[in-house]
Amino acid sequence: MAERDELNTPSSSPCLMHEFTAELLPRPSSHARDWAAVRSFRKEKRAELLARRDALTVHDRRCYAESLTAHLRVTLDLEAYRVLGFYWPIRGELDLRSIAQRHLERGGMVALPVIVAKNAAVEFWQWEPGSALQRGVWNIPVPAVRRPVTPDALLVPLVGYDAAGYRLGYGGGYYDRTLASANPRPFCIGVGYDDTHLETIHPQPHDIAMDVIITERRALRFGP
Numbered sequence: 001m002a003e004r005d006e007l008n009t010p011s012s013s014p015c016l017m018h019e020f021t022a023e024l025l026p027r028p029s030s031h032a033r034d035w036a037a038v039r040s041f042r043k044e045k046r047a048e049l050l051a052r053r054d055a056l057t058v059h060d061r062r063c064y065a066e067s068l069t070a071h072l073r074v075t076l077d078l079e080a081y082r083v084l085g086f087y088w089p090i091r092g093e094l095d096l097r098s099i100a101q102r103h104l105e106r107g108g109m110v111a112l113p114v115i116v117a118k119n120a121a122v123e124f125w126q127w128e129p130g131s132a133l134q135r136g137v138w139n140i141p142v143p144a145v146r147r148p149v150t151p152d153a154l155l156v157p158l159v160g161y162d163a164a165g166y167r168l169g170y171g172g173g174y175y176d177r178t179l180a181s182a183n184p185r186p187f188c189i190g191v192g193y194d195d196t197h198l199e200t201i202h203p204q205p206h207d208i209a210m211d212v213i214i215t216e217r218r219a220l221r222f223g224p
């Protein structure tokens with residue numbers, strides 16, 4: 001039996017997000033006849049990719065995270081972005097908290113995403129080592145104290161990704177709403193497992209592509 005990182009597994013599985021929040025996604029009028037088919041396709045691929053990810057051992061995840069971190073360091077200078085938004089790993093996501101720690105050590109600031117309301121952009125609350133955490137929506141750890149900041153760059157976890165830089169997430173639409181409302185928009189760094197590549201996620205008008213996607217094997221640039 002594969003090892004499991006129980007501390008990173010919420011009691012309510014985030015892979016069910018699409019079942020609770022699909023109604024919150026905007027319905028693209030010009031693609032109305034296609035939307036049902038796209039949602040069905042994404043649901044199927046999401047389940048497939050999450051099952052594959054859940055089968056990885058803790059050792060494999062740790063090795064992949066170390067390799068991805070190395071690719072990120074040679075690809076991007078995160079010191080150019082004072083405030084870095086990151087994520088607390090859940091359900092087999094790559095644990096990249098060392099990147100946040102390094103950013104702090106080099107004088108930057110880091111923040112975690114917090115869902116504060118349905119059908120709204122997330123807020124990013126400042127985090128520091130030793131800061132108290134509490135369980136947020138879907139039991140995702142979030143800072144216990146609200147100190148909102150505006151990220152200059154984001155580490156965005158991927159369930160999957162496609163050849164054009166679009167992200168397959170859990171289906172809640174929170175990152176898309178956040179990026180659509182952000183002014184200026186933060187530099188978006190999609191991070192995930194290389195073998196979750198899809199030819200296309202069939203992007204809709206509400207989908208927003210990443211500026212760069214980094215995996216344990218490579219870095220793919222999509223922005224200028």
